Amino acid sequence: MQIDPPTWHPSPRVPDYRPPEGAVDAHCHVFGPGNEFPYAPERKYTPSDAGKAKLFALRRHLGFSRNVLVQASCHGRDNAAMLDVLVADPAGCRGVAVVDPAISDAALANMNEKGVRGVRFNFVKRLVDPDPVDVSARLAARVAELGWHVVVYFEAPDFDELAPFLKTLPCDVVIDHMGRPDIAGGIEAPGFQAFCGLMENEKFWVKVGCPERLTKAGPPYYDVAPFARTLVEQFSDRVLWGTDWPHPNMKSHQPDDGLLVDRIPVIAPTEALRQKLLVTNPTRLYFT
Structure with missing residues (x-):
């Protein structure tokens, strides 16, 4: 399978906004390196390698303290690359896995x-073949x-x-993007208002990053900011933010991670909201 070109910016700017002490990039990935952590045979894309050394260098560059690694679909249910990051920095990293439903308790x-x-349920059919919802429920x-909690991507x-199924889950549910x-x-729009209605249920959390995936206007993503700001202001105790580095399956452009960080004060306009978004909330969910 052909290797996709790098999807991340080769030289992201140093952001003007500096995150608070203990800030968490709560949604990022690693790809390989493929010669050490092979990609899944059933994958629907083959990324350029983006291992832990590059991730940690970006964390320092952006001024973050900790990461939450989300298993990427190109690695399927083999979580070895993600777990390698957790072992390398046990104090500063946590993970969300994708697992075989028959996985052992051990x-x-x-x-x-x-x-x-947590475990991630991916319902985006262009990326994966989702498990039946009854299997996911078990x-x-x-x-x-x-x-643990469940992270869902749809x-x-x-x-x-999906909403009726998600409401039945016996744990917190974090919604991607x-x-x-x-x-x-x-x-x-009715769709977004319905989503906000779901968020009234206190078991639901939401990640408010990734404007680069949603924008119609392109950088600096002014059109996406009202959505994220609405969620941050209405559900301040259950919002998370992440870079989504190394930005898998981005076709339109290579997002500048420094620009993404500089959008944080736009969507979280007070220091108190930014503290919850970047420190308090991810600490409560992942580091306690």
């Missing part, structure tokens, strides 16, 4: 010891016993079908 316990705190019940057209709203419709 394997889950081993991941828990290494710093995994897995959610098992990981809930460990105190696209806005699938929201109405604001549920990928239709930015052209604006924040008053």
